Amino acid sequence: MTPPAFRGGPGFGARPAPELAAAFAAMFADVRTPALVVDEAAVELNLRLMTKLARSPERWRAHVKTAKARWAMERLIAHGVTRFKASTTAELATLLSLDVADVLLAYPAVGPTQWRAAELASAHPGAAVSVLADSVAGIRTWRPGPVGAFIDVDTGMGRTGVPVDDHAAAFAVADELARRGIPLRGLHGYDGHLADLPTPERERAAADGLAAMTDLAEALQAAGHVSGELVVGGSHTFREILATPTPWSDRVTVGAGTVVYNDARSLARFGDIGFTAAAAVLTRVVSRPAAGRVTVDAGLTSIQVDAGRPHAESAGLVAVSAAQEHLVLSCAPGAEPEIGELVTLVPRHVDTAVSQFGEMHVIGPDGRVRVEPVTARHHESATVR
DSSP states (O other), X not given: OOOGGGSSTTOTTOOOOHHHHHHHXXXXXXXOSSEEXXXXXXXXXXXXXXXXXXXXXXXXXXXXXXXXXXHHHHHHHXXXXXXXXXXXXXXXXHHHHTTOSEEEEEEEOOTHHHHHHHHHHHHOTTSEEEEEEOOHHHHTTOOOSSEEEEEEEESSOOSSSEETTOHHHHHHHHHHHHHTTOOEEEEEEOOGGGTTSOHHHHHHHHHHHHHHHHHHHHHHHHTTOOOOEEEEOOTTTHHHHHHSXXXXXXXXXXXXXXXXXXXXXXXXXXXXXXXXXOEEEEEEEXXXXXXXXXXXXXXXXXXXXXXXXXXXXETTEEEEEEOSSOEEEEOOTTXXXXXXXXXXXXXXXXXXXXXXXXXXXXXXXXXXXXXXXXXTOSOOOSOOO
């Protein structure tokens, strides 16, 4: 069985007792580092908890930009998830190959991106494939095909979307979709800008964003458009969204994705309710340059700094500085890991860490390690027929 220090409890990133460290080291003795390691039992725990919190898998439109691997998407399906979000056409293609019923490509679909989505939808007529739209100009780059649309709504992040209070702009998008015979399947909003707010402020902002989204949905419906589903609440606000009462509750879904594996940032936010780190970057100590300092072989090509510093965590070790292939860690003098010792690093942002690897080493329920491809790691070919 998997050493318990790496299964729940302290999770990945802990320094276990010597006998457990030896068992873990034996499991990965032949694995070149840095490597991506995933504990399948921890994934199962996270999926069970998320579906329980959502009260129904139907309320979770799971974002697979985190899961990335086909086997992980299969586990989501096994837990009853039927609605999905994807960020790339590669993720969309993987989901459709699994015969899922409903996928939203949650990315502004302009030109060839929409063409590819339409091509994939044509090849999988049993699935409801949708893309995002936030402008008439964007829709005019589209090609015909069996693809629906969600209006992308900006609730304050300022990245993409029709401003949530600009009903006229939303009506223009809805009218253009109707003119072209493209089904409007709902509204989509992403509130990643709320992630690092203090809890009371985040709760208020998430509730306000949901209220503004429902106001827009009601206005669209009054104007003769079918508003459909409201996709709101990312990984850092799904609890607030689910706890906010609204007459539209039966249409509200949350788009969390990080919860599949979790990371240092998400666990600091809601690790107290049972989520655990299911993924880590496995690295080895390659140098001990000074007392209280070690260098490992997992630099910026393994773990990104897009979510801030420290960009990775490990019990008893603190990230000091990162280069392309090296990471310097500090610790208490005399507590330095030995040269060659394995260290597990929990990324601050697991999504971009997973994207750095072409394969993952999955610890199965029986304690055996298998290698799985990170199926949807890259965008597809740039050429669309």
